[in-house]
Amino acid sequence: MEQYVAWFLLIAPLAAAIAILLHLHRKAEMAIFASIGSAALCFLIAVAVAFGEIPAPTPFEWISLPGLNVDIGMIFDPLSKGMLLVVTGVGLLIHIYSYGYMAHDPSKGRFFGGLSIFMFSMTGITLADNLIEMFLFWEGVGLSSYLLIGFWYEKESAAKAANKAFVCNRLADFGFMIGILTFWFLMGTVSVQPDQLQPIYQQNALPMFGSTGDHPSTTPTAPDSPATHQRIAPNALLLTIMVIGLFCGCVGKSAMFPLHVWLPDAMEGPTPVSALIHAATMVAAGVYMLCRVYPLLLLSEMGMFLIACIGCFTAIFAALIAVQQNDIKRILAYSTLSQLGYMVMAVGCGGPDAAMFHLTTHAFFKALLFLAAGSVIHALHDEQDIWKMGGLWNKIPLTFATFAIGMLALSGVPPFAGFWSKDYLLSAAYARNPAFYAVGVVTAGLTAFYMTRLVIVAFFGPARTPAAEHPHESPKVMTIPLILLAILSVIGGFIGLETYYHDWAQTLPTLERPLGAVASPANFFIESVVPLFFVVLGLGSAYALYWNCKTDPLDIKILAGKFYFDEFYDRQIVGGQQMTARFLNWIDSWILDGLIIRGAAYVSVGIGEIFRLFQTGSLQGYAFLFSLGGIILIYFTLFAH
Amino acid sequence: MEITLNHYLAVAAILFAIGLMGVIMRRNLIIIYMSLEIMLQAANLTFVAFSRFNGHLDGQVFVFFVITVAAAEVAVGLALIVALYRLKRTTQIQDLTSLKF
Numbered sequence: 001m002e003q004y005v006a007w008f009l010l011i012a013p014l015a016a017a018i019a020i021l022l023h024l025h026r027k028a029e030m031a032i033f034a035s036i037g038s039a040a041l042c043f044l045i046a047v048a049v050a051f052g053e054i055p056a057p058t059p060f061e062w063i064s065l066p067g068l069n070v071d072i073g074m075i076f077d078p079l080s081k082g083m084l085l086v087v088t089g090v091g092l093l094i095h096i097y098s099y100g101y102m103a104h105d106p107s108k109g110r111f112f113g114g115l116s117i118f119m120f121s122m123t124g125i126t127l128a129d130n131l132i133e134m135f136l137f138w139e140g141v142g143l144s145s146y147l148l149i150g151f152w153y154e155k156e157s158a159a160k161a162a163n164k165a166f167v168c169n170r171l172a173d174f175g176f177m178i179g180i181l182t183f184w185f186l187m188g189t190v191s192v193q194p195d196q197l198q199p200i201y202q203q204n205a206l207p208m209f210g211s212t213g214d215h216p217s218t219t220p221t222a223p224d225s226p227a228t229h230q231r232i233a234p235n236a237l238l239l240t241i242m243v244i245g246l247f248c249g250c251v252g253k254s255a256m257f258p259l260h261v262w263l264p265d266a267m268e269g270p271t272p273v274s275a276l277i278h279a280a281t282m283v284a285a286g287v288y289m290l291c292r293v294y295p296l297l298l299l300s301e302m303g304m305f306l307i308a309c310i311g312c313f314t315a316i317f318a319a320l321i322a323v324q325q326n327d328i329k330r331i332l333a334y335s336t337l338s339q340l341g342y343m344v345m346a347v348g349c350g351g352p353d354a355a356m357f358h359l360t361t362h363a364f365f366k367a368l369l370f371l372a373a374g375s376v377i378h379a380l381h382d383e384q385d386i387w388k389m390g391g392l393w394n395k396i397p398l399t400f401a402t403f404a405i406g407m408l409a410l411s412g413v414p415p416f417a418g419f420w421s422k423d424y425l426l427s428a429a430y431a432r433n434p435a436f437y438a439v440g441v442v443t444a445g446l447t448a449f450y451m452t453r454l455v456i457v458a459f460f461g462p463a464r465t466p467a468a469e470h471p472h473e474s475p476k477v478m479t480i481p482l483i484l485l486a487i488l489s490v491i492g493g494f495i496g497l498e499t500y501y502h503d504w505a506q507t508l509p510t511l512e513r514p515l516g517a518v519a520s521p522a523n524f525f526i527e528s529v530v531p532l533f534f535v536v537l538g539l540g541s542a543y544a545l546y547w548n549c550k551t552d553p554l555d556i557k558i559l560a561g562k563f564y565f566d567e568f569y570d571r572q573i574v575g576g577q578q579m580t581a582r583f584l585n586w587i588d589s590w591i592l593d594g595l596i597i598r599g600a601a602y603v604s605v606g607i608g609e610i611f612r613l614f615q616t617g618s619l620q621g622y623a624f625l626f627s628l629g630g631i632i633l634i635y636f637t638l639f640a641h
Numbered sequence: 642m643e644i645t646l647n648h649y650l651a652v653a654a655i656l657f658a659i660g661l662m663g664v665i666m667r668r669n670l671i672i673i674y675m676s677l678e679i680m681l682q683a684a685n686l687t688f689v690a691f692s693r694f695n696g697h698l699d700g701q702v703f704v705f706f707v708i709t710v711a712a713a714e715v716a717v718g719l720a721l722i723v724a725l726y727r728l729k730r731t732t733q734i735q736d737l738t739s740l741k742f
Contacts, residue, residue, distance in 0.1 A: 617741030619734055620673075624665045 006057045006074055009045050009084075009127065012038040013119035020113035028109045032099055035112035039088070039095040039119055046088040050081040059129060070190060073129040077194055078504035082356060082497075083126045083288050086363045090280045091119055093481035097371050098272040100478035101378060111151055111270065118144035118277060125285050130190040131180045134289065138176070138249065141282045142169045148277060149269040161265035168262040172252020179245020183296065186238055192292050194507065201295035201509050204239065236300070243303025246293055247310075254286030254340045257314040261565055263337055267329040271374030274329055279336045280367040284359045287343040291352040295509050298350075308348025308432065312439050315341030317563070319446035323453070324559035326552070327384045328373050331454050335410065336366055338443060342425055349436055351428025353498075353505035358425050360501075361417035361492040365409035368485035372403035375478055376458065379471035386454060387551070391463040396473045400459050402482040407455050409489040411448035412535050417492025419532075424498060427527040437526070444531050448538030456546045464550070649690035656683035670722050670732040674715075681711055 016038035024031040048054050059073025074080075095115060102108040121140030128134035142165075150162030184190050187200050250256065255263035266278045277283070290297065290307070297304055318337035325331045339362050346355035377384055379396050393400045409416035412423070422444060430437035463469040473479070545553050558564070614625075656679055663676025685704045692700030726732050 615741050617738030619737065620665050627661055627665070 003055055003057045005045060005054055006049060006076075006127075009042055009049075009074075009088075009123050010120060012041045012045075013116045013123065017113055017116035017120060020109055020116060024109055024113075026109060031109035031112045035116045036092075036095045036099065038116055039092045042119060042123060043088040043092045046081075046084045049076060050085050063132075067188060068184065068190070070130060070132045072133055074127040075129045075193060076127075078500065079194075079288075079291055079356065080126050082360060082500065082504075084123065086284075086360050087122050087126055087281050088119075090363050090367050090485075091115075091122070091276060093484055094272050094276040094280075094367060094371065097275075097374075097478050097481040098270075100475045101272050101374055102270065103475075105270075107151075111148070114144050114148045114151065114273075115276070118148070118282070122281055122285065126288065129193055131183060131192055131293075132190050134192070134292075135173075135176065135180060138173065138253070138285070138289075141253075141277070141285060142166065142173070145169070145266070145277050145282060148273040149266045151269055151273065155268065157265075158268040161262075161268040165262040165266050168255075168259045169252045172248050172250075172259055175245050175248020176250075176252070177245075179242055179248060182238060182242040182245055183293075186242060194295075197293070197295040198509070201298060204299050236302075240300040240302050243297050243300040244306060246296070247290065247303065247307050250286030250290050250307075250344065251310065252286070253289075254283050254344065255337055256286070256310050256341065256344060257317055258565075260314060260318065260337050261569060264330050264333040264562070267327070267333050271329065271370060271377060274333070275367045275370030275374065278333065279370050280363040283336060283340055284343070284363065287340065287347065287355050287359050290344065290347045291356055294347065294352045297347070298509055304348050304350070306348070308345050308429075308436055311341045311344030311346070311348055312429075312436050313341070314338070315345060315443045316439050316446070317341075319443045319450065320559055321562045322450040323446060324552075324554065324556050325450075326386055328376065328386050328389075328454065328458060329370070329384055331386070331450060332366070332369055332373060335369075335447065335450065338447060339366065339410070342422070342440065342443070345436055345440065346425045346428050349429045349432035350510060351425065351431075351505075352508065353501035354421070354425040354428040356501045356504075357497055358421040360497055361409070361421040361489070364485055364492050365406045365416070365418055365489040368402060368482060368489050369406035369410065371478070371482055371485065372399050372406060375399040375474040375482065376403070376471075378474050378478070380467045383465070383467055386458040388465040389458040389463075389468050390461045390465075391459075391468060392471060393459040395471050398473060398479050399482070402479075402486040403459070404455060405486045405489050407451045409492070411451050411539065412444050412531060413448075413539075414528075414532070415490075415493060417489050420493030420498060423527050423531060426531055430526055441531050441534050445534030445538040448535040449542045452539050452542035453546050456542065457549070461548055461550075646690055646694045649694075650687060653683045653686040653690065656680070656686065668734050670725070670734055670737075673734065674718055674722065678711065678715070681707065 013035075016034040019034050020031045024034060045054075054076075056074045056076040059071035061069070062072045063070040095112075098108075098111065098115065102111055105111065118141060121137045121144055124137030124140060125134055128137060146162050146166040149165050150159050152158045153162070180190065186204075189196065189200075251259050263278060263283065267274050269278070297307065315338050318334045318341060322331050322334035322338065325334060339358070343355040343358050343362070346352070346358065376389070376392065376396070376399055379392070379399065380389065383389065405416065409418040412419045414420075426437055426440045426444070429440050561567075660676045660678075660680030660683060663679065664673050667673050667676060685707055688700040688704045688707070690700075692698060692704075722732060725737070729737065731737070
């Protein structure tokens with residue numbers, strides 16, 4: 001019996017989703033009960049899995065071909081257990097919160113159905129034991145994200161945002177698929193079981209790094225695994241393609257530059273969705289996937305470097321944009337981008353434990369921030385512009401307190417969770433290359449700056465609109481998840497997550513060769529004091545600039561315009577696509593339709609036009625031709641040979 | 642001079658040619674119809690000639706059948722011509738060209 005328990009992690013939300021889809025979407029209370037119930041069940045099982053002795057269920061065979069075996073199975077290792085707790089725990093809290101937030105929505109049954117699909121897919125990604133299975137669930141979260149961003153589909157912007165998210169993700173998934181196929185091509189397996197990746201790494205690392213002197217772990221005594229049959233000898237190029245392909249999946253799902261454009265637009269969805277999917281869990285799936293295949297990433301030094309660069313660039317790039325945004329949810333969205341950039345950078349710098357630690361704490365405080373922002377929006381009757389708020393701190397004190405905790409945690413103020421994870425992450429970056437560290441520290445300062453700006457403008461000063469004068473505190477069902485997440489955001493650095501992930505990372509091979517610069521271990525000064533200095537700088541300058549401001553004293557067009565990436569894509573890519581489409585349309589209507597199809601028709605019509613001339617109506621003409629034909633026939637039969 | 646099969650066939654061919662020329666060149670439907678009958682008789686003549694010179698009677702039997710069918714055909718054909726005349730007030734072939742595009 002015990003080995004079947006874990007399957008309920010997938011079955012429960014799936015059953016809820018199907019029930020809602022088929023029957024319950026008109027019975028909102030029943031749908032909510034099913035959805036929240038399944039999320040709670042998931043969380044309980046996740047706790048049992050993480051702390052109990054529940055074994056991973058026996059995988060069952062799904063595809064079995066010569067050279068390709070795909071099972072549907074589960075991995076229970078520290079990485080997936082940690083992620084599972086985050087996904088189900090934060091997920092459950094957000095389910096409960098949604099009950100309050102969506103109370104007045106007429107189609108909340110559909111909403112909870114979407115959440116259940118999401119829980120199903122996300123748990124699937126977390127536990128998937130091979131890349132094909134992961135890819136399936138990967139598409140599943142893409143679907144649920146699409147459904148939930150476009151939940152208010154009657155709003156055109158929401159429908160467009162949903163499409164944009166889906167298209168961006170599909171684009172990236174194409175790369176992900178190439179990565180998976182290359183992986184299969186090179187390794188002869190698609191499994192990502194840790195005990196299978198290790199020998200793969202060891203067998204492939206040897207030719208990659210040349211001499212064995214600095215690589216004690218890559219001894220040629222690697223055990224033979226079934227994974228290695230009929231394997232093509234990998235070379236650096238193919239390995240790099242594989243790593244970059246896998247990273248492509250992360251670029252889409254985690255909204256890295258240059259596909260970051262979908263995430264801010266995804267804020268068109270209901271706020272709990274922004275919190276659950278587009279801040280805490282789904283967008284972190286990319287980072288999680290990178291950590292899952294981490295031993296493979298190490299096979300390509302260039303791939304790792306690219307990952308670190310993209311992450312690093314996204315971190316500072318999104319933080320800069322966030323400085324000049326006015327929509328409370330968009331600021332948080334850009335902040336999510338920036339933090340995801342951090343995590344990806346950490347993976348690229350060889351610190352998957354730092355990435356996972358930050359992922360976990362970020363899930364706490366970013367979910368908290370979004371939910372608190374949702375509470376603010378709820379209180380002000382759907383007002384999202386921070387310049388139309390103001391003076392809220394004593395009117396909705398609970399929301400303010402929790403938001404402030406989230407903000408301090410995100411900014412990296414000790415002793416909140418974000419401080420510890422960010423420092424851990426920055427020291428991992430420093431160990432690899434101080435340039436990444438420098439960008440990371442500046443980003444930390446910017447993060448503190450824009451979060452302080454947000455809090456000061458939204459919660460302090462005089463109320464700037466009538467709505468902001470009489471806000472109402474949210475109901476308990478919404479504030480209790482806030483409080484729980486706030487507690488987690490405070491203690492997140494102390495509950496042993498760091499050692500937990502550190503112990504996990506010890507089982508992984510390490511990237512020993514530094515990328516570019518000479519590595520040196522971070523000391524206390526580097527790890528804590530310098531980032532803290534920048535954080536204080538950010539806090540202070542934001543305070544100095546924004547305290548008691550009625551309008552934005554800064555006016556940086558390029559940041560407010562998000563570096564004009566949407567416009568650029570609109571013109572260059574969408575425009576280019578339009579041109580290609582027009583050209584293809586021309587070929588279609590003139591060459592294919594015109595020349596080949598209609599041309600053939602016209603030829604037969606023309607021939608008919610000629611031959612109808614023989615149809616004179618003259619009986620004797622016919623008789624003449626007929627007899628002529630007869631004579632010719634007779635001539636040929638009798639005399640022609 | 643002895644009359645051989647070829648003489649009969651030559652007469653039949655001439656008859657057939659006369660009939661064909663009549664069908665192709667005459668303008669009156671009734672004349673054309675008569676010419677058709679001449680062509681038919683040319684065929685009959687060959688049947689009889691072959692029958693006579695080959696020494697068995699199959700051809701003769703055929704001719705009886707042909708004459709019977711031709712009689713029936715004449716009845717139908719003349720009736721059609723009469724009906725056509727009632728409709729169009731003419732039996733001149735150059736006026737009957739409505740069956741064209």
